[in-house]
């Protein structure tokens with residue numbers, strides 16, 4: 001059986017930067033690595049980007065944005081394909097799977113949007129838990145600086161409020177799910193990478209020896 005590692009955190013926390021660095025680190029050690037993300041690049045992920053993430057016309061049905069429930073179900077459908085077609089087969093083949101976001105994102109974000117946490121946990125119960133979740137924790141002020149320019153000015157306050165809730169939710173989830181480990185994402189890129197490697201060595205590799 002392989003190893004399943006997930007990177008989580010608010011927008012701009014540095015997940016994709018660190019996921020790539022970690023994948024390289026494992027490859028240099030001779031492991032076969034699958035670097036992946038959610039929403040995926042499949043038709044389901046593309047549908048989510050069109051209906052949920054771009055805020056475009058297609059996400060408006062009968063004059064209103066699609067419901068929070070429909071959003072959560074779309075993320076879960078994308079995840080079901082991800083788990084069945086890529087994550088589980090790769091783990092069975094002994095590979096290291098590194099995912100930039102997974103069901104923990106649904107718990108943090110869709111909970112912040114007002115859905116019930118237990119409902120979200122049940123909806124995602126089909127998805128196996130990761131061996132290790134690296135939560136890159138960053139103050140919202142810093143993440144906004146990093147993603148500056150991605151949002152339009154009129155939505156700025158709403159985005160800041162949502163990101164604050166999402167950050168709090170992740171920290172609460174870290175108390176509920178023992179696989180979640182918090183890393184300070186304010187540090188320089190190389191320092192964060194070293195912290196992640198130390199965590200992986202201690203939590204995963206040493207326990208397998």
Ligand SMILES: Nc1ncnc2c1ncn2[C@@H]1O[C@H](COP(=O)(O)OP(=O)(O)OP(=O)(O)O)[C@@H](O)[C@H]1O
Nearest residue numbers: 010011012013014015016017018146185187188189
């Ligand atoms: N430790 C760091 N210090 C300063 N800047 C960083 C750090 N890590 C990443 N960045 C920069 O911040 C920006 C966002 O990083 P990245 O894309 O890795 O974040 P992300 O969490 O994957 O974002 P998103 O969830 O929005 O896709 C990039 O421009 C990246 O170069």
Ligand SMILES: Cc1cn([C@H]2C[C@H](O)[C@@H](COP(=O)(O)O)O2)c(=O)[nH]c1=O
Nearest residue numbers: 011038039075101102103105106109110
């Ligand atoms: C998997 C997942 C994602 N989201 C949100 C979180 C982000 O705002 C976007 C994805 O953007 P990225 O730049 O590709 O990280 O989608 C969510 O709300 N729920 C989820 O399950």
